[in-house]
Amino acid sequence: MQHSYYTAFEMGFRTFPWIDIVSPLIFFAIGLLLIKFIKLPKFRLVMGAVIIFEFFIFVLGQLMTVIPNCVSLRHAYMNSKSFTVNGIVENFTPAPVLGSPTESFRVGNVKFSYNKYDETPCLHSSHMHGGRIENGLNVRIHYYEDCIQRVDVQQRPQQTGNGK
Numbered sequence: 001m002q003h004s005y006y007t008a009f010e011m012g013f014r015t016f017p018w019i020d021i022v023s024p025l026i027f028f029a030i031g032l033l034l035i036k037f038i039k040l041p042k043f044r045l046v047m048g049a050v051i052i053f054e055f056f057i058f059v060l061g062q063l064m065t066v067i068p069n070c071v072s073l074r075h076a077y078m079n080s081k082s083f084t085v086n087g088i089v090e091n092f093t094p095a096p097v098l099g100s101p102t103e104s105f106r107v108g109n110v111k112f113s114y115n116k117y118d119e120t121p122c123l124h125s126s127h128m129h130g131g132r133i134e135n136g137l138n139v140r141i142h143y144y145e146d147c148i149q150r151v152d153v154q155q156r157p158q159q160t161g162n163g164k
Helices: 018-022 025-037 040-078
Strands: 005-008 084-091 102-106 112-113 138-144 148-155
Touching: 018 040, 025 040, 040 138, 040 148, 112 138
Parallel strands: none
Antiparallel strands: 005 148, 084 102, 084 138, 102 112, 138 148
């Protein structure tokens, strides 16, 4: 019997950590609001300029760290530098409601661990927030260093209408 898999996760454009690049826009907006609406002209101009300057410094720092990391990981995936492991998910430890946002599991001899707050295009979606990893799944995982680049899950056989 041939095993058919479906791709549950694959790193790419959609998994890029956009929020880390876009979220500082709030500082830019606050700076503009200060310049526009505060009644004290010098105060609003200085504070607005400081906040806008901090926005640009922060975004520049993010761009200089996040983008090269994502490009490097994507390049490894696209150029078949990844390793692959097939097997059953074992020892799955979901992230608790309170505490460390780290999940871990093992497939064969390979242990995987990820933090849902990582700035990465790799798998980092916790089980509580829509992650698809769970004990007993038959998976094929493509990974490079600490990055899970793709997760293929074996489709479970569909049951017939008579319950057999």
